[in-house]
Amino acid sequence: MLTSLSPHTRAVLQALCVTFLWSTSWVLIKIGLKDIPAVTFAGLRYSLAFLCLVPLVMRSDTAQAIRQLSRAEWRRLVTLGVVMIAVAQGAQYLALDHLPAVTLSLLLNFTTILVALLGIALLGEHPTWLQWGGIGLYLIGVLAYFYPAAIPSGQVIGLAFAALCLAGNALGTTLGRSINRAGVVSPLTVTAVSMGIGAAIMLTSGIAAQGLPALSLSACAIIAWLAVVNTAFAFTLWNHTQRTLSAVESSIINNTMMIQIAVLAWLFLDETISAQEIAGMVLAGVGSLIVQLHPR
Numbered sequence: 001m002l003t004s005l006s007p008h009t010r011a012v013l014q015a016l017c018v019t020f021l022w023s024t025s026w027v028l029i030k031i032g033l034k035d036i037p038a039v040t041f042a043g044l045r046y047s048l049a050f051l052c053l054v055p056l057v058m059r060s061d062t063a064q065a066i067r068q069l070s071r072a073e074w075r076r077l078v079t080l081g082v083v084m085i086a087v088a089q090g091a092q093y094l095a096l097d098h099l100p101a102v103t104l105s106l107l108l109n110f111t112t113i114l115v116a117l118l119g120i121a122l123l124g125e126h127p128t129w130l131q132w133g134g135i136g137l138y139l140i141g142v143l144a145y146f147y148p149a150a151i152p153s154g155q156v157i158g159l160a161f162a163a164l165c166l167a168g169n170a171l172g173t174t175l176g177r178s179i180n181r182a183g184v185v186s187p188l189t190v191t192a193v194s195m196g197i198g199a200a201i202m203l204t205s206g207i208a209a210q211g212l213p214a215l216s217l218s219a220c221a222i223i224a225w226l227a228v229v230n231t232a233f234a235f236t237l238w239n240h241t242q243r244t245l246s247a248v249e250s251s252i253i254n255n256t257m258m259i260q261i262a263v264l265a266w267l268f269l270d271e272t273i274s275a276q277e278i279a280g281m282v283l284a285g286v287g288s289l290i291v292q293l294h295p296r
């Protein structure tokens with residue numbers, strides 16, 4: 001059925017699948033942080049995900065492609081690993097350790113504006129006026145959903161980590177789009193190399209600063225699920241979609257996690273959704289759709 005769709009529509013549906021998996025990650029991360037230090041937790045997740053990709057990377061064609069990477073390509077992949085994995089994901093875990101998930105979700109929704117500006121400056125990808133309108137409508141929906149947003153003054157450290165996560169996400173999304181748009185390096189290679197670099201940095205620094213605690217069976221299960229499904233599989237599919245979707249299109253799809261997290265909480269955690277929140281989600285959803293439906 002997917003083969004009958006246009007490449008852009010397929011990429012949008014695949015990206016939505018990825019964001020759904022990442023939405024479930026937030027709940028699992030908050031549970032895991034009760035027993036596992038933040039950076040060590042992130043390092044374990046991404047290191048295990050990298051190990052899951054190793055057998056695929058060892059295939060002759062992929063291994064040969066990695067050996068043939070130029071120095072410039074290596075620099076870009078290493079930078080992506082540092083920015084998108086070590087900085088952005090490490091900061092996300094630290095922010096979730098100090099902030100409510102709702103507060104962090106609100107702040108990260110402004111990533112799209114920064115990605116749009118970086119896309120113009122670094123990629124030459126200029127959103128149309130219709131897309132800018134969709135972005136504006138999306139942000140109005142976000143503000144309507146969270147209004148009134150109260151952020152306690154005692155959460156300064158968490159806010160600093162959230163700002164670092166936002167910057168890392170924006171730069172990582174832009175750089176990832178630049179690498180994948182060229183179509184020279186396969187999505188699997190992009191994922192494996194960048195994830196290996198980022199995971200090594202997080203795991204080493206996490207164990208050095210926070211130690212490695214004894215892991216319960218439930219903690220091991222959470223790490224395993226996050227690593228195999230929500231990381232190794234999801235990041236590879238995400239890099240594949242970035243061959244087609246522009247940086248701002250990818251970013252705003254990623255931000256629909258706000259809607260998905262709210263719906264998941266309503267379905268599985270018996271959390272209520274007010275009429276104001278529903279209206280905000282509808283506006284944000286329509287804005288996201290407008291960004292994807294611009295004339296191509």
